[in-house]
Amino acid sequence: MDLALLRTFVTVHRAGSFTRAAALLGLSQPAVTSQIRTLERQVGRPLFLRQARGVTPTTIGDELAHKAAPHLDALVEIAETGLDEDSSLRTLHLAGPPEFTAEQALPALTELTGDDGQGLALRASFGNAEEVLEGLAAGHHDLAISTARPRGPLLTATPLCDEEHVLVAAPRWAGTALENLPVVEVHESLPFVARYWASVFDSLPAASGTVIVPDLRAVLACAVAGAGLAVLPRYLCGPALERGDVVALHEPAVPPLRTYFLVVRTGTLAMPHIARAHERLLRAAAQWR
Known part of the structure; x- marks a missing residue:
């Protein structure tokens, strides 16, 4: 069975679309369609059901x-790291929300990058749940x-930790009625504040965002400066x-609370550096608050 055909097949399987797979592979959509048809002839069975989307x-x-x-992921890993026996470095591609990844996950992984024989190099990227899961499924991340917990058999999720949310403001706002306080948030839709109000109250x-800044660390800095709750x-x-x-x-x-999940492509925990x-x-998560 042709490895190039299998690579195209796995990419389509992960992307869920011939069009997206073609973009990931740098091929035309007709080329991807032709390769999948060739593989289906070799297998003797249809591999995908074509739908409107x-x-x-x-x-x-x-x-x-x-x-x-x-096995294809392992071959890609070999191609990326090379066969140089003088270097034991393996690269881990990690993706997640910027604040949690920067403040919690990356510091926890640094012990695997030291001169202790672990031989792990880290490459991190940030995004929301939809972006990181799509990138993982497409093979961009390990x-x-x-x-968000992914659905379907392609990705395997393990609960990592629960994140407790706290309603805070600078001390000068203490005792002020909540409805009279300005709001600092990461988006106009007030995702954190709205979720808190729905859960607790x-x-x-009632209030809209006074300061909107798309990073929780900046939200904290604004709250400390007295911009609002x-x-x-x-x-x-x-x-x-x-x-x-x-x-x-x-x-x-x-x-x-909000739950974080640790997600891999099914089967890739057999790769030692990912495991x-x-x-x-x-x-590390067992010690996080």
């Missing part, structure tokens, strides 16, 4: 992908951290709370 793998298509994908916030993960605002830079405006009996990073993050 993309394709869905057949049962045999899923089976072939799960058998072939880990490991992804996501706030069973309502929607913010809802932030405890891991991020905990040090500021301890210093008194911000105060908690409300202490619900059951704080709002080591996966295990290290799970161990």
Whole structure:
């Protein structure tokens, strides 16, 4: 069976579309279609069901992908790292939300990059849940951290940790009615504040965003400066709370939580460098607040 055909097949399986697979492979869509038809003739069975939007793998298509994908990934890894016996470095491509990845995940993985024989190099990229899972499925990443659990057999998710959300503001706002406070958020839709209000107060916030900045670390800085209230993960605002830079405006009996998942392509935990990073993050997460 032609490895080039298998590579195209696995890319289509991950992308869910001939068009997206063609873009990832640098081929034309007719070329991708032709290669899949050739492989289907060799297998003697259809591998995909064509739909108005993309394709869905057949049962045999899923089976072939799960058998072939880990081995193709291993070949790609060999091609990227080379066969130089003088270098044991393996590259791990990690993707996740910027703040959590920077503040929690990357520091936890640094012990695997030292001169201790582990031989791991890190390459990180940031994005929202949809972006990182799509990139993982397409083979751009080895490991992804996501706030959404993926569906289907292509990706395997393991709960990593729960993130507690805290309603905070600068001390000068303490005692002020919440509805009179300006709001600092990462988006006009107020995703953190709205989620907090729905969970704790069973309502929607009345105020709109006064300061909108697309990074939780910048949201914290604005809250410390007195720009208004913010809802932030405890891991991020905990040090500021301890210093008194911000105060908690409300202490619900059951704080709002958000779950993070550690996600890999099914079968790739057989690759030692991915397995080591996966295990290290799970161990580190047991200590996170």
